Amino acid sequence: MDGGFTHVDENGNARMVDVGGKSPSRRTAVASGLISMSAECFAMVAEGRAKKGDVLGVAQVAGIMATKRTGDLIPLCHPLCLTKSAVEFVLRPGESRIEARCTVECEGKTGVEMEALTGAAAALLTIYDMCKAADRRMVISELRLLEKRGGKSGEFRFEAGADD
Amino acid sequence: MDGGFTHVDENGNARMVDVGGKSPSRRTAVASGLISMSAECFAMVAEGRAKKGDVLGVAQVAGIMATKRTGDLIPLCHPLCLTKSAVEFVLRPGESRIEARCTVECEGKTGVEMEALTGAAAALLTIYDMCKAADRRMVISELRLLEKRGGKSGEFRFEAGADD
Amino acid sequence: MDGGFTHVDENGNARMVDVGGKSPSRRTAVASGLISMSAECFAMVAEGRAKKGDVLGVAQVAGIMATKRTGDLIPLCHPLCLTKSAVEFVLRPGESRIEARCTVECEGKTGVEMEALTGAAAALLTIYDMCKAADRRMVISELRLLEKRGGKSGEFRFEAGADD
Amino acid sequence: MDGGFTHVDENGNARMVDVGGKSPSRRTAVASGLISMSAECFAMVAEGRAKKGDVLGVAQVAGIMATKRTGDLIPLCHPLCLTKSAVEFVLRPGESRIEARCTVECEGKTGVEMEALTGAAAALLTIYDMCKAADRRMVISELRLLEKRGGKSGEFRFEAGADD
Amino acid sequence: MDGGFTHVDENGNARMVDVGGKSPSRRTAVASGLISMSAECFAMVAEGRAKKGDVLGVAQVAGIMATKRTGDLIPLCHPLCLTKSAVEFVLRPGESRIEARCTVECEGKTGVEMEALTGAAAALLTIYDMCKAADRRMVISELRLLEKRGGKSGEFRFEAGADD
Amino acid sequence: MDGGFTHVDENGNARMVDVGGKSPSRRTAVASGLISMSAECFAMVAEGRAKKGDVLGVAQVAGIMATKRTGDLIPLCHPLCLTKSAVEFVLRPGESRIEARCTVECEGKTGVEMEALTGAAAALLTIYDMCKAADRRMVISELRLLEKRGGKSGEFRFEAGADD
Secondary structure, three states: OOOOOOOEOOOOOEEEOOOOOOOOEEEEEEEEEEEEOOHHHHHHHHHHHHHOOHHHHHHHHHHHHHHHHHHHHOOOOOOOOOOEEEEEEEEEHHHOEEEEEEEEEEEEOOOOHHHHHHHHHHHHHHHHHHHOOOOOOOEEEEEEEEEEEOOOOOOEEOOOOOOO | OOOOOOOEOOOOOEEEOOOOOOOOEEEEEEEEEEEEOOHHHHHHHHHHHHHOOHHHHHHHHHHHHHHHOHHHHOOOOOOOOOOEEEEEEEEEHHHOEEEEEEEEEEEEOOOOHHHHHHHHHHHHHHHHHHHOOOOOOOEEEEEEEEEEEOOOOOOEEOOOOOOO | OOOOOOOEOOOOOEEEOOOOOOOOEEEEEEEEEEEEOOHHHHHHHHHHHHHOOHHHHHHHHHHHHHHHOHHHHOOOOOOOOEEEEEEEEEEEHHHOEEEEEEEEEEEEOOOOHHHHHHHHHHHHHHHHHHHOOOOOOOEEEEEEEEEEEOOOOOOEEOOOOOOO | OOOOOOOEOOOOOEEEOOOOOOOOEEEEEEEEEEEEOOHHHHHHHHHHHHHOOHHHHHHHHHHHHHHHOHHHHOOOOOOOOEEEEEEEEEEEHHHOEEEEEEEEEEEEOOOOHHHHHHHHHHHHHHHHHHHOOOOOOOEEEEEEEEEEEOOOOOOEEOOOOOOO | OOOOOOOEOOOOOEEEOOOOOOOOEEEEEEEEEEEEOOHHHHHHHHHHHHHOOHHHHHHHHHHHHHHHHHHHHOOOOOOOOOOEEEEEEEEEHHHOEEEEEEEEEEEEOOOOHHHHHHHHHHHHHHHHHHHOOOOOOOEEEEEEEEEEEOOOOOOEEOOOOOOO | OOOOOOOEOOOOOEEEOOOOOOOOEEEEEEEEEEEEOOHHHHHHHHHHHHHOOHHHHHHHHHHHHHHHHHHHHOOOOOOOOEEEEEEEEEEEHHHOEEEEEEEEEEEEOOOOHHHHHHHHHHHHHHHHHHHOOOOOOOEEEEEEEEEEEOOOOOOEEOOOOOOO
């Protein structure tokens, strides 16, 4: 653990932290999450992808658009001008799960972790929305930051043993 | 499993499904999700709650506001005039996890599952944002629909054995 | 004073209050506010109005659009489908002040006070924005609810002696 | 021609017209528009559709989402809770043009013409965005209301000789 | 024709293209479009302009505001901090048509074509909205990029014979 | 008074002024405003603050989020990537008034006065919303720019005798 709550000042007030003194650098973040569903539902999405790509195509657009709206949703996030945003899916047929992976880049003074996490979350929620008539017991899990580069704290990889 | 992909028409096109023929009724949905964190980070949030409520207070506002923006984020969701929206947290000290539970109500022609799920997701993402300086390995999981009432398909409870 | 804090539940949590049990009725609210400025600045706006209406024309559009965004700005406001929204200005040359008056209507279960107040505020802030190169000491004041009709609590007029 | 400028009051002020006295009914509107491009660019989109549907798939989502944002973009439009929104494309290979057709429905007190037109416009602009690296001379044209049903003024069809 | 579909990667996935490696420069784009209407309707707008400027005044504000929202509407557009945005109208009485021309500037890594096109489109749609009670057969056409400066691809003028 | 209406060009058209030629610098602005209420209502807020911070906590989040939305609300404001945003409250028990003070920073080509004013306004409106069941006669006043640093025009302090 490397610090305290930077969003909370000495009086307990929430604030968007001052990054004016930081120097701009290229920032990258990758986040991912999973949605599990019934085997029948999974098959329908998978076939849809083979034939028309619909559910995942819409979820991809939703994820990308959400990365741009992150500052509107997460109260203390800095508004950012992203230079790249992409969402990819990995189908895991054996477990009837779909992984959404979101990669975001920016040149700026703050990291883009929240943008990547928000993009992955929106993509997974959109899959839920488009499949819920077939399965209401889908569950979203393992939503987390996979990696992060740039900025003072340097590189982070979730899988690595030690932080930074 | 009770149906097909209502968002996809016979030609594979995405569309916002026609609910004009449905009759309006009171709809309720409850969704929840968990965020797990290090014991140190959890203690900071828990103490913050005792003293000033800050992290969870901001996350609560973020979750409520997100329920109102659901139609902007999830491409094929109908825009709705919600009549109630609330977010609550349950601290689970033993496992260093926080549960966010979002309840949404509306009188209309479509369910409010997506609003409840989006609210819970935004609340959990906001906790991540406010604590990420202390712990970047937090993980969001078990984001799912707990229950749903109203509409033609009747009552749904995640825990129940059979659907509906 | 006629009540407690309906946005705060018994545990101190913020929530968007449940209006599902209320019956819908026609709701009207009128709010107003003032902006005071230097005599030179006021003259420029007034002449602009006579000739091209520009500052006040833009402020009028800003106020109307803001009434529609109220639920996005005020965390615990219910999203509403307004049936009317209008902003008018009254020039008060003797005191170099401009009054913005915003009238909003809706058929629904909650009042539209916040929409009217937000519309008046946005109109006044837009006047500030468009005139600030000429005068940075403008002050917005007397922003308040003038009147309100509809709903269980009945009619309210700011000027009346007793509430409701 | 059947009326005056309902958005402008007797003093020339813009306002969102009062529809509180209208009775709600089911409203439908269909709008369409065309984008013309080079033959090479058209072939790329058409093949993309056959194989992966990408350009048109993204444009379809953009059009649907824009119908929900119409009240945010068109200053005097009433905010509405749409009950249906769909965008379809017709490829016209002989003329290297793509037609976007947007259908919107709502039960309410105002028509949904602007939602349908805004959806078609956003879909066409998205095609422009995704193809502009291949052709910057694309032109959007014939954006118009094809038909409209519901409301006091009854049915309208662009192709019909007389209005209503 | 100078390229392929930069929004589509090798697997057919949509993505917001990576512009992190581009160097920032001043970017300008001008777009225009036309709306044609009945002679009676055109006369009402034209007189309105002479007297109070209302329809075109509101449409101008709508166009400027839309240039700022482009990244929210067009899925793969980069969010940008515009440094200039303006909308002008040219009345063409002989043909009962109004031209909207939108000029946008930015210092950044991507062009501002979409912002200019979106601004012109929103201005024309707003004219439609404000005049539709008088004429539902208005048609928007010739919406296109007039010119573009800045960036690696250099200057573009629609009227020029060869691209760039 | 130091200038004319920079938002209005020589023909009276509104436009977002061109700041492309300005050099970027660190900009700071502080704005404040007051809300007055009944003594009973003030006591409830004050006690709430002592115990759970609810009303002011929500208002603080609303104010910070509104600073990020300023370009969406004020038509001719440039969209900006803020580097800091904070809202603080000062309780004035003797006069039953609460002061909201909003501080905003940015590195850019335009000032952030409007962001600070919009943030203070949104915080005060949120207090109104959360207390209106207890007191509908609250009044917002003295909303103004307290100070401003950075940019060509240098430092401004409301209290100082001379401008700049």
